[in-house]
Amino acid sequence: MMYRIVSAWEQTVAKLEAALEENRFVECGASQEKAVGWTAPRGDEHGPLVEVVAGQWILKLMVEVKVLPGTVVKRKAEEQIQHIEATTGRKPGKKESREIREDARLALLPLAFTKQSTVLVWIDPQAKTLVLSAGSQARADEVMTCLIKAMDGLSVQLINTQMSPAAAMSVWLSTKEAPQSFSVDRECELKAADESKAVVRYTRHPLDTDEVSQHIANGKVPTRLAMTWNDHVSFVLTEALQLKKVAVLDVVFEGAGAAGDGKEDGFDTDVAIATGELRKLIPDLLDALGGEVVPA
Numbered sequence: 001m002m003y004r005i006v007s008a009w010e011q012t013v014a015k016l017e018a019a020l021e022e023n024r025f026v027e028c029g030a031s032q033e034k035a036v037g038w039t040a041p042r043g044d045e046h047g048p049l050v051e052v053v054a055g056q057w058i059l060k061l062m063v064e065v066k067v068l069p070g071t072v073v074k075r076k077a078e079e080q081i082q083h084i085e086a087t088t089g090r091k092p093g094k095k096e097s098r099e100i101r102e103d104a105r106l107a108l109l110p111l112a113f114t115k116q117s118t119v120l121v122w123i124d125p126q127a128k129t130l131v132l133s134a135g136s137q138a139r140a141d142e143v144m145t146c147l148i149k150a151m152d153g154l155s156v157q158l159i160n161t162q163m164s165p166a167a168a169m170s171v172w173l174s175t176k177e178a179p180q181s182f183s184v185d186r187e188c189e190l191k192a193a194d195e196s197k198a199v200v201r202y203t204r205h206p207l208d209t210d211e212v213s214q215h216i217a218n219g220k221v222p223t224r225l226a227m228t229w230n231d232h233v234s235f236v237l238t239e240a241l242q243l244k245k246v247a248v249l250d251v252v253f254e255g256a257g258a259a260g261d262g263k264e265d266g267f268d269t270d271v272a273i274a275t276g277e278l279r280k281l282i283p284d285l286l287d288a289l290g291g292e293v294v295p296a
Contacts, residue, residue: 001140001242002282005128006295007155013050013057019150020049025062030110035064036146041120042267053271059121061143066112068105076104119143122275129282130156159241162290166239169222176208178227179288184208187226187236190215229281237285248274 025037039062040047051058077100081092092100120133121143130147134140148154168179178184188207192198200215207225216222223239232252236244252273286292 001132001134001137002159003130003132003144003156004159004292004295005123005130005154005156007153009125009128010153011125011151013052016057016151017048017050019152020059023146023150024049025064028064028066028114031106033066033068033109035062036142037062038146038150039118051267051271053268054276055124055126056271056275057121057123057125058271059123059147061119061121061146062116063118063139063142064114064116066109067115068108068112073101073105073108076108077101080104121147122278124275124279127279129159131278157295159286160293161241161286162293164239165237165241165289166221166223168289169225169237169239170216173207173222173225174213174216176213181230181284182288183228183231185226185228185234187224188212188222189224190220191223192220194219229284233277233281241289246278248277252277 020038023037025039026035028035038049039060040049041051041058041060042048049059077097080100080103081097085091119139122131124130132140132143134143144156172178172184173188184207186202186204186206188202188205190200190212198220200220202212221239224236224244226234226236226245228234228249231249233246233248235246238244
């Protein structure tokens with residue numbers, strides 16, 4: 001997900017590091033259902049929370065949740081309710097049953113498994129772009145809430161373009177012509193705009209066919225389209241201007257070892273290559289969509 005930073009850029013790495021440190025990730029406590037906090041992008045336990053590589057800032061937000069199936073809670077609560085009925089001869093009312101279920105949930109939390117997920121944040125101070133590796137808007141909103149809390153005065157807007165991705169993808173598929181610097185790959189999803197909500201998906205299938213054009217002529221709208229930029233980066237463009245399945249292709253990594261800084265983890269090289277390619281891809285994609293709508 002791509003955002004434009006619309007506020008004045010006054011943040012320093014040191015200031016941001018100090019702000020993130022106040023919310024460094026700590027694992028869930030015994031009775032805690034969810035924990036959210038910043039963790040070292042490089043993976044070191046006590047490493048810095050802001051990594052700067054070739055002028056690009058990298059952060060990582062960690063989210064941990066307790067996995068507690070509702071059926072397990074319900075079963076434990078039912079056991080307690082049955083015990084009360086058997087020993088007292090009365091059936092707990094609605095309010096008491098709710099309290100019993102809540103007590104059962106709290107009692108089971110320390111035994112629950114935990115599930116961790118991370119979201120990478122890439123900030124390009126020069127281009128004033130902010131990119132998240134979030135897979136949903138809800139998770140992106142969670143990350144942005146934490147970022148705005150840490151970066152006083154930060155204001156961003158989702159990047160918007162003159163032509164919607166759906167309209168542009170319709171043109172590219174109908175005319176069988178990809179925009180300059182891009183090629184259309186072999187994956188696509190089309191959805192009907194009418195009440196039928198019909199969906200057609202192509203996987204590992206040529207898209208420069210009359211069949212695809214006919215679907216669009218009949219009113220189906222592209223919602224996902226696999227593309228490659230400059231033979232360097234493959235991705236799936238969505239109707240919401242999100243990039244899915246982003247992959248830097250092997251040709252980019254040829255000779256990349258010589259560009260490293262000697263650090264064994266390869267973190268700096270990977271970040272420099274990925275952000276270096278995406279810094280060129282994003283402007284080309286925005287141009288292919290008619291240009292960016294300048295924030296007011």
